[in-house]
Amino acid sequence: MTTSVRDSVLAIIAEQAVLEVSDLHDTMTLADLGLDSLGLVEAIFAIEEAFDVSVPFNANDPTAGDFDISSVGAMVAAVEALVAARG
Amino acid sequence: MRRVVITGAGTINALAHDVPGTFAALREGRLGIGPLQLRDKERLGVQIGAQVHDWDAERHFNRQQIALYDKFTQFTMLAAREAIGQSGLVFGDALSLSSGVVLGTAGGGVNTWDENYRAVYEEGKNRVHPFVVPKLMNNAAASHLSMEWNLRGPTFTVATACASSNHAMGLAFQMVRSGAAEVMITGGSESMLCFGGIKAWEGLRVMSRDACRPFSANRNGMVQGEGAGVLVFESYDHARARGADILAEVAGFAMTSDAGDIVMPSAQGAERAMTGAMRDARLDPGDVGYINAHGTGTAANDKTECAAVAHAFGHHADRLMISSTKSMHGHLIGATGAVELLACIMALREGVIAPTIGYEEPDPECALDVVPNVAREARVDAVLSNAFAFGGLNAVIALRRV
Numbered sequence: 001m002t003t004s005v006r007d008s009v010l011a012i013i014a015e016q017a018v019l020e021v022s023d024l025h026d027t028m029t030l031a032d033l034g035l036d037s038l039g040l041v042e043a044i045f046a047i048e049e050a051f052d053v054s055v056p057f058n059a060n061d062p063t064a065g066d067f068d069i070s071s072v073g074a075m076v077a078a079v080e081a082l083v084a085a086r087g
Numbered sequence: 088m089r090r091v092v093i094t095g096a097g098t099i100n101a102l103a104h105d106v107p108g109t110f111a112a113l114r115e116g117r118l119g120i121g122p123l124q125l126r127d128k129e130r131l132g133v134q135i136g137a138q139v140h141d142w143d144a145e146r147h148f149n150r151q152q153i154a155l156y157d158k159f160t161q162f163t164m165l166a167a168r169e170a171i172g173q174s175g176l177v178f179g180d181a182l183s184l185s186s187g188v189v190l191g192t193a194g195g196g197v198n199t200w201d202e203n204y205r206a207v208y209e210e211g212k213n214r215v216h217p218f219v220v221p222k223l224m225n226n227a228a229a230s231h232l233s234m235e236w237n238l239r240g241p242t243f244t245v246a247t248a249c250a251s252s253n254h255a256m257g258l259a260f261q262m263v264r265s266g267a268a269e270v271m272i273t274g275g276s277e278s279m280l281c282f283g284g285i286k287a288w289e290g291l292r293v294m295s296r297d298a299c300r301p302f303s304a305n306r307n308g309m310v311q312g313e314g315a316g317v318l319v320f321e322s323y324d325h326a327r328a329r330g331a332d333i334l335a336e337v338a339g340f341a342m343t344s345d346a347g348d349i350v351m352p353s354a355q356g357a358e359r360a361m362t363g364a365m366r367d368a369r370l371d372p373g374d375v376g377y378i379n380a381h382g383t384g385t386a387a388n389d390k391t392e393c394a395a396v397a398h399a400f401g402h403h404a405d406r407l408m409i410s411s412t413k414s415m416h417g418h419l420i421g422a423t424g425a426v427e428l429l430a431c432i433m434a435l436r437e438g439v440i441a442p443t444i445g446y447e448e449p450d451p452e453c454a455l456d457v458v459p460n461v462a463r464e465a466r467v468d469a470v471l472s473n474a475f476a477f478g479g480l481n482a483v484i485a486l487r488r489v
Binding site for chain 1: 132290291292293295306307308349350351385386387
């Protein structure tokens with residue numbers, strides 16, 4: 001189950017960043033990915049749709065809230081936590 | 088080129104259903120934002136807005152009118168009654184031919200779209216009311232206004248998102264100045280506070296869930312409002328000849344495009360619009376005492392706007408006052424510039440600068456005199472009103488005391 005969440009999140013991020021999944025590494029930041037604010041908002045929307053979760057994210061203060069977007073690995077972990085909480 | 092003056096003003100917004108009430112609220116620093124009251128609000132993430140309360144269309148319009156007037160048209164007609172009434176103008180044959188209407192709206196009849204999509208998609212109906220199209224079209228308000236007051240000159244609507252009203256008023260100004268019209272009724276209207284209208288904005292994730300706090304370090308987004316502002320722009324000579332009470336002079340206007348990003352603002356585009364408006368008005372930066380900011384309360388707008396003001400005004404940026412009245416009446420989207428022009432008129436005519444309310448924490452990136460929380464008495468001779476739209480379209484109007 002955890003691997004599939006991870007694979008889906010990576011696929012979503014890769015699509016928004018116009019990269020191959022194999023190009024992604026857990027340590028990459030949004031800047032490394034070349035993802036701007038619109039790309040990030042679209043990725044979060046895709047995550048919400050894919051997992052039927054609500055991601056706490058306000059574009060005015062991206063670092064506020066519990067959803068960690070500091071790196072690819074952090075985003076994967078954050079989505080895994082949301083999915084686990086959803087039950 | 089002819090001089091252009093304002094001889095009438097009208098409004099309805101979350102603060103009041105007329106200009107005197109709005110001035111009183113702006114003076115008091117009253118908050119017009121509160122819990123939303125609308126259908127399906129439990130399915131919205133955003134639960135606050137600057138709604139027009141106690142709105143009873145039947146008190147103002149008959150059944151035939153209501154069948155044709157979306158709420159954005161209703162708001163326009165009410166504001167126009169007040170503005171044209173104040174101007175004292177009567178549009179007889181000759182004047183009627185040289186008078187027109189240019190209004191701004193971003194969404195037009197959003198409530199009509201929303202209600203009828205519900206009917207066909209959600210309720211499965213296969214028939215809608217015959218007037219859906221003439222009710223929702225963006226030019227409906229301008230057309231009804233021209234019909235009601237017999238205005239037969241140039242009449243149209245512009246839609247540039249959050250700058251719609253400023254673009255409309257800028258064009259109205261240019262038409263009177265050039266001689267293309269003697270009188271132009273202008274401003275804008277918006278009525279987007281319905282389920283679909285708010286849901287769309289939610290998607291962008293720039294809305295605040297608790298308050299609009301422009302320029303404050305802890306700001307966390309914009310709050311939507313609704314309503315209309317209508318102004319009567321008239322040639323100075325015409326107004327003088329009939330002894331009209333002149334509220335202010337429209338001194339200059341400029342518009343620019345960032346040609347950059349579809350949502351992120353640019354300080355250069357905003358700065359060029361402000362300096363352009365001052366040049367058009369033959370004002371030096373030192374002449375401007377007050378700016379009604381675009382000031383949406385988003386992280387991006389407010390810091391970009393302050394940087395633009397700092398560049399455009401140099402040392403004088405520290406001496407002028409800049410406030411965002413959106414903190415009180417919310418962001419009226421396509422109508423916002425028209426309602427905000429009222430704060431500019433109040434500054435020039437009554438010597439009262441409307442405050443930025445909800446201001447809690449200084450932000451080093453917004454280090455200007457934002458008139459925090461309390462209105463201020465000050466004599467100003469010239470003011471600017473800023474509007475910077477999604478799509479990178481900027482429109483700035485300069486007013487001067489007459």
